[in-house]
Amino acid sequence: MSESNNIQPTIVKCPTCQAAVTWNEESQFRPFCSKKCQMIDFGEWADEEKSIPGAPDMSDSDGWSEDQY
Template identity: 50%
Template structure:
């Protein structure tokens, strides 16, 4: 069975989705840490919907 290939979320390099890729879905520890830093700096946000605010319509 051929392993699944996915793009790294940061640099878009192909990554094999298997136990031999310890940073999957990232291609490297560097890309993983860059992505973590973007979350920590609040550059990524999960959008809220009106039902998430606790206000009933």
């Protein structure tokens, strides 16, 4: 028996509905369970309900610009 036969599939939770999703080539929408969950998540990003925290954009926070001088 080879080691490849003992490999368990990776199971992740759908970020939208928490359903179990097998992470493999057949899981077309991974990490999502379906196109519907994928589109719900996309809509949340598009509506800026979700974001990745980062440094604030300081380019115009104080009204200063290199063009002024």
